[in-house]
Amino acid sequence: MTTQQPVDAQAPTPVETIELERAVVKHWKAPISYAVLTLVALILMVVLGRDGDATLRLASRGDLFALPDAVLPARPTGIVVVILLAALTALSFWAAATVRRLGIWLPIVFGLLFVIGFLSWSGAGAMIPIAGLLFATVGLSVPLIFGAMGGVISERAGVVNIAIEAQLLGGAFTGAVVASTTGSTIVGVLAAMVAAALVSMVLAVFAIRYFVEQVIVGVVLNVLITGLTNFLYSSVLTDNPALNSPERLPKLPIPILEGIPLLGPALFRQSIIVYAMYIIVPLIAWGLFKTTWGLRLRAIGEHPLAADTVGIKVTRLRFWNVTLAGAVAGLGGAYFTLDSNGAFTREMTAGLGYIALAAVIFGQWHPIKAMAAALLFGFASALQQTLGAIGSPVPSEFMLMLPYIITILAVAGFIGQSRAPAASGKPYIKQ
Amino acid sequence: MNDRPRDADDPIEPGAQPRVGGSPDSGESPTVVHAPEEAEVAAPAVAPPTDDRRVDEDDVWGSAFRRIMSGNLVMALLAILTSLVVGGILIAFTDERVQETSGYFFARPTDMLAAVWDAVFGAYSALFQGSILNFSRADAGFAQLIKPLTDTLNFATPLIAAGLGVAIAFRVGLFNIGGRGQMLWAAAAAGWVGFSFELPPVLHVLVAIAVGIVAGAIWGAVAGALKAYTGAHEVIVTIMLNFVALWFITWMLRTPGLLQNSENNNPISPPMPESAILAPIFGPPFSLHWGFVLSVAAVVFCSWLINRSNLGFQFRAVGYNASAALNAGMDVKRITMLAMLFAGGFMGLAGAQQVTGSVTTGFTSGIDAGIGFDAITVALLGGSTPWGTFFAGLLFGAFKAGGFRMQAAEGVPIDIILVVQSFIVLFIAAPPLVRAMFGLPQPGRKSRRQRRDEAALRTMTEQQPKTEQKGEQA
Numbered sequence: 006m007t008t009q010q011p012v013d014a015q016a017p018t019p020v021e022t023i024e025l026e027r028a029v030v031k032h033w034k035a036p037i038s039y040a041v042l043t044l045v046a047l048i049l050m051v052v053l054g055r056d057g058d059a060t061l062r063l064a065s066r067g068d069l070f071a072l073p074d075a076v077l078p079a080r081p082t083g084i085v086v087v088i089l090l091a092a093l094t095a096l097s098f099w100a101a102a103t104v105r106r107l108g109i110w111l112p113i114v115f116g117l118l119f120v121i122g123f124l125s126w127s128g129a130g131a132m133i134p135i136a137g138l139l140f141a142t143v144g145l146s147v148p149l150i151f152g153a154m155g156g157v158i159s160e161r162a163g164v165v166n167i168a169i170e171a172q173l174l175g176g177a178f179t180g181a182v183v184a185s186t187t188g189s190t191i192v193g194v195l196a197a198m199v200a201a202a203l204v205s206m207v208l209a210v211f212a213i214r215y216f217v218e219q220v221i222v223g224v225v226l227n228v229l230i231t232g233l234t235n236f237l238y239s240s241v242l243t244d245n246p247a248l249n250s251p252e253r254l255p256k257l258p259i260p261i262l263e264g265i266p267l268l269g270p271a272l273f274r275q276s277i278i279v280y281a282m283y284i285i286v287p288l289i290a291w292g293l294f295k296t297t298w299g300l301r302l303r304a305i306g307e308h309p310l311a312a313d314t315v316g317i318k319v320t321r322l323r324f325w326n327v328t329l330a331g332a333v334a335g336l337g338g339a340y341f342t343l344d345s346n347g348a349f350t351r352e353m354t355a356g357l358g359y360i361a362l363a364a365v366i367f368g369q370w371h372p373i374k375a376m377a378a379a380l381l382f383g384f385a386s387a388l389q390q391t392l393g394a395i396g397s398p399v400p401s402e403f404m405l406m407l408p409y410i411i412t413i414l415a416v417a418g419f420i421g422q423s424r425a426p427a428a429s430g431k432p433y434i435k436q
Numbered sequence: 437m438n439d440r441p442r443d444a445d446d447p448i449e450p451g452a453q454p455r456v457g458g459s460p461d462s463g464e465s466p467t468v469v470h471a472p473e474e475a476e477v478a479a480p481a482v483a484p485p486t487d488d489r490r491v492d493e494d495d496v497w498g499s500a501f502r503r504i505m506s507g508n509l510v511m512a513l514l515a516i517l518t519s520l521v522v523g524g525i526l527i528a529f530t531d532e533r534v535q536e537t538s539g540y541f542f543a544r545p546t547d548m549l550a551a552v553w554d555a556v557f558g559a560y561s562a563l564f565q566g567s568i569l570n571f572s573r574a575d576a577g578f579a580q581l582i583k584p585l586t587d588t589l590n591f592a593t594p595l596i597a598a599g600l601g602v603a604i605a606f607r608v609g610l611f612n613i614g615g616r617g618q619m620l621w622a623a624a625a626a627g628w629v630g631f632s633f634e635l636p637p638v639l640h641v642l643v644a645i646a647v648g649i650v651a652g653a654i655w656g657a658v659a660g661a662l663k664a665y666t667g668a669h670e671v672i673v674t675i676m677l678n679f680v681a682l683w684f685i686t687w688m689l690r691t692p693g694l695l696q697n698s699e700n701n702n703p704i705s706p707p708m709p710e711s712a713i714l715a716p717i718f719g720p721p722f723s724l725h726w727g728f729v730l731s732v733a734a735v736v737f738c739s740w741l742i743n744r745s746n747l748g749f750q751f752r753a754v755g756y757n758a759s760a761a762l763n764a765g766m767d768v769k770r771i772t773m774l775a776m777l778f779a780g781g782f783m784g785l786a787g788a789q790q791v792t793g794s795v796t797t798g799f800t801s802g803i804d805a806g807i808g809f810d811a812i813t814v815a816l817l818g819g820s821t822p823w824g825t826f827f828a829g830l831l832f833g834a835f836k837a838g839g840f841r842m843q844a845a846e847g848v849p850i851d852i853i854l855v856v857q858s859f860i861v862l863f864i865a866a867p868p869l870v871r872a873m874f875g876l877p878q879p880g881r882k883s884r885r886q887r888r889d890e891a892a893l894r895t896m897t898e899q900q901p902k903t904e905q906k907g908e909q910a
Contacts, residue, residue: 167671207862215866220611220671221816225861228809232854233526239849240530359675366672402687409676416668425669 034418036101039094039115046090046119050083050126055398057130065136069264077121079129086122090115131395138384138391139271144345146383147279148173148354151337152361153368153375154289159205159330160370161293162323163306164212165430167223168204170358171230172331176201176338178234181349182242184251190343193251194278197339198332204230205331209324216432227358235351242349253347254278276344278336285333290372302326306426309433319433337361363412370426382408508819514870515817515863516831523856524556527848531555559848566841567834579721584837586724592833593793594786596731598807599814599825600738601656601782605670606820607742608775609755614659614674615808617681618652618780622787623803624685624695625651627705630712630792640711641792645730648788649781655681656780657773664769670776678808686801697798704798714793727793732826734785739822741778751775783808813861832857 057079063072093115100107124133152169159166179200184193208226211217242249254276262273293299301322304312309319342349360382368375389397389404397404528534534555537548565571567588573580598615605612612618626648635643659677663670688694690703697706714725742748753761754771762768790803814832818824839853863870871878 167675211862211866215868217865218611220613221812221865222862224613224809224812225858225865228813228854229858229862232851232858235851236526236849236855237530239851240847244532356679359679362672363676400687400691402683406680406683409679413662413668413673413676413680416672417662417666418668 031101031104033101036094036097038414039090039097042115042119043087043090043094046083046122047087050122051080051087054080054083055126055129056080059125059128059130060132061124061128062132062134063136063267065134065266065270067264068266068269069261070266072266074132077125079125082125083122086118086125089118090122093118127392127397127399128395133391133395136267136270138387139267140274141387141390142380142384143271143275143279144383145386146380147282147340147344148337148357149361149364149379149383150282150286150376151340152334152358153364153379154286154372155201155205155330155334155337156362156365157293157330157368157370157372157375158289158302158333159327160365160429161306161426162302162326162330163309163426163428163431163433164209164323164327165219165223166205166208166327166330166365167220167362168208168226168230168358169334169361170354170356171223171226172201172204172334173338173341173354173358173361174234174352175204175230176335177341177353178237178338178349180335180339181251181342182248184343185248188252190252190254193343194254194336194339197343198335201335201338202328202331205328205334206324208331209327212327212432213320213323216434219430219432231352234349238349238351249348251343251347254344278340278344281336285336286372286376289333293372303426305433306428309428313433313435320435323433334361360408363408366425367412367415369424381411511867511870512817512864514874515860518863518870518873519856519859520560522859523852524560526852526855527559528552528555555846559842559846559852562842562845562848563835563838565838566845567838583721584841586718586722587837588830588834589728590724590794590833591836592829593725593727593731594789594807595810595814595832595836596826596829597734597789598783598786598811599818599829600734600822601652601779601786602811602815603818603820603822603825604738604742604751604782605775605779606815607755608751608771609758610660610663610772610775610779611671612656612659612674612776612779612783613671613809613812614656614677614780615783615786615811616804617674617678617808618655618783619787619790619804619808620681620685620801621655622648622652622784623791623799624688625784626788627708627791627799628695630708631706634709635711637711640709641714644712644792645785645788648791649784652784652787653777653781656783657777659780660773660776663776664772682801689801704800707798708791708796712792713796714789725793727789730785730789731829734782735822735826738782738825742822747771747774783811786811810857813857816861817864 059077059079059082061075061077063075093111097107097111099105152173155172156166156169176197180193180197183196184190187193204226208219208222211222212219238249256274256276257280259273263269265273293302301312301317304317305319305322313319338354341353346353361379364375364378364382367381368378385404385407389401392399392404393401528551531551533551534548537544537551541548565584567584569581570584571581573583598619601615601618602612626644629644629647630640633640633643655677659670659673662668662673685695686703689696689705692698695705697704699706714727716722717724717726717728740748742751750761750766750771751774753764753766754768754775758768761771786807787804790805790807791799795803810832814828815825817831818826818828835853835857839850842848842852843850868878870876
């Protein structure tokens with residue numbers, strides 16, 4: 006039908022009251038996910054429940070005031086937690102059925118309850134140092150967060166960044182070598198950023214100038230940088246250990262703040278890279294959504310043709326933003342060799358670049374959410390290490406699998422919404 | 437021959453220009469029976485036709501030269517050459533003797549040049565002798581001379597099978613990075629059948645490989661189903677499934693009663709019994725086993741599947757244009773899942789070959805040996821065709837076989853092979869870059885002489901009436 010006709014012409018019989026049909030879309034995926042998790046909790050904490058008390062040590066040395074240990078009897082705690090989880094799940098079902106929106110508090114409370122229940126169950130008869138767990142969480146999350154920020158910037162600009170792993174690895178290697186030769190850790194950090202930015206430039210040139218499939222470039226770059234750093238490590242660094250012994254960035258505790266129980270040591274007894282992260286992440290979030298730069302960046306990632314029409318130089322802007330993304334990821338690389346480890350080793354990033362990519366997706370391409378996702382993955386990893394030390398009832402491999410499974414569920418639409426920037430992965434060919 | 441230069445305004449004859457949205461198998465122009473798809477309408481605008489018809493008689497050789505030099509084979513050869521040069525630079529750069537002599541380069545440059553030559557020539561001759569013919573053992577008989585060649589075939593065996601797993605997915609427009617996970621599951625399944633059951637010799641190994649293929653196919657189909665029915669991007673899903681498989685297999689390998697060898701505490705499986713090992717084809721001293729024949733069979737099967745079968749036609753149709761395929765009544769979701777199923781199956785063959793052929797003394801979670809990722813480079817170099825993948829697999833097999841000798845004889849770390857491989861793929865993926873590096877003509881862009889002629893013609897046609905065009909260009 007091409008011509009518009011009045012509605013009356015199609016409905017000759019007059020109806021007295023016209024009921025407009027409302028489109029009601031009910032989302033059942035979230036409640037179903039909660040139900041499955043509650044079931045898991047029920048099986049673990051009640052059916053397979055363990056006896057004994059789990060001692061959560063909340064205090065650490067240097068606290069302003071000491072918190073007492075929290076002693077949780079495993080089985081009763083598990084039962085209480087499962088009942089609360091079931092209540093939250095029921096609430097979620099009710100909200101879905103009546104098409105109500107519940108706040109962000111529901112997943113947070115649900116997650117916290119689940120973690121408390123899980124800790125009391127897995128730590129039954131043992132002591133879990135919570136402050137240490139949080140410290141390890143931050144430590145393991147830092148490279149993930151920087152990598153995820155690199156991913157967010159690049160993908161928001163419309164270039165898929167599978168090469169986060171390569172950027173981290175290249176940054177780690179260069180940081181170690183340059184810091185060792187110059188004797189300055191700050192120069193090392195800057196060199197790491199430059200190296201990762203160079204890796205990013207290769208990605209940008211191939212993706213933007215030559216229209217090569219971006220995922221292919223990313224994967225090949227990962228292989229290339231792995232091979233290159235392995236080659237240089239075996240042929241140069243092993244013979245010249247002086248090239249691979251950088252000074253480590255000093256820990257700079259912030260007075261007073263470091264004494265906050267639980268969080269103080271984890272957040273405020275860190276090196277300059279971690280403090281830089283506290284500034285960079287909000288800065289990126291603010292920049293992306295509140296500045297001209299961010300608006301243009303998002304425009305070229307969502308609809309480059311429209312951006313081009315209003316005079317934004319799509320190709321140039323993409324190129325420099327992908328480069329910037331590499332520089333940010335390079336900070337994460339520097340963290341490996343100049344903060345956490347103190348020397349470069351073969352393939353030391355060990356697939357963390359892919360977890361950072363997972364954090365980008367699970368964080369819905371939003372800097373703050375991606376950081377939260379990275380912290381969650383870092384927590385899972387730290388928990389696996391801690392539980393491994395006290396003898397965990399869950400095989401550590403299952404904890405290690407967690408980030409990947411969560412990501413699969415996220416991209417499959419079971420957890421949250423994952424919608425990539427519309428033009429991400431598509432080259433812009435100007436006519 | 438058309439004697440008039442074509443302007444942009446001229447109507448474009450059907451059949452004269454390469455199609456971008458994918459050409460039907462017959463060379464004729466398609467009869468459009470449905471509303472034209474976007475790709476069909478937009479195609480002529482995207483690819484400017486290479487206009488061979490208006491080339492003068494005396495420029496035939498130039499035109500032929502251009503066409504050959506912009507072809508795929510030459511591109512592949514140039515990409516390989518360039519990558520070897522890059523690898524050579526790296527080898528020279530990291531060689532100790534070169535570093536020493538570079539200190540007094542300006543006093544005696546010949547020293548450094550000789551050192552560079554020694555390092556690079558030594559490395560690449562070791563690469564050749566480790567992969568093709570071993571001249572240093574030529575006096576020990578013909579068998580020793582050609583033994584490296586059979587080593588190459590051996591290393592190529594899983595690369596070819598895995599390469600097919602990536603190539604077939606490419607043809608459907610899917611990117612299978614999940615080779616690692618699919619191979620791990622296949623290796624675990626084939627290994628489990630191998631050491632848990634007692635069967636007659638030939639049957640045992642065949643059953644083990646079949647079970648491995650099925651396991652790989654299932655893991656591939658999981659990714660395919662997630663892509664088809666939830667829209668999850670297959671790249672993300674396959675990467676994540678790799679790690680899930682890695683940790684799951686690691687757990688099974690260290691858990692007694694599952695895959696762990698009961699005789700020790702290491703995360704390693706029991707060794708394969710004699711009946712579950714692929715037999716050597718020629719016997720000692722050659723290590724080449726029947727797995728290679730299986731890979732060749734897989735190539736033949738894949739070639740038939742893609743080019744001759746009904747399903748393969750649907751694969752290609754979905755790969756060219758999924759919405760057109762949907763319009764033509766194909767079940768795109770089912771095809772997506774089936775494509776990943778087959779891709780996983782080929783990966784599974786590679787994984788099964790690893791445990792029944794290469795590593796028969798018990799496997800660890802590193803059994804995939806990076807082949808899942810190498811396969812991507814193999815498929816890309818092979819242009820995603822079965823036989824292209826075969827030859828690309830042979831090449832990378834040769835690199836691997838030679839790389840080990842290079843490491844042993846010349847002290848050049850085998851990681852250089854990874855670097856060379858990645859460069860090959862980067863160059864293959866960006867033909868304009870290679871053409872620019874070698875000063876070759878870009879297709880679609882006219883040669884300098886053509887441009888000059890055209891400019892001359894244009895000025896003439898503006899000045900003179902149209903009848904006196906030809907033969908007067910300076």
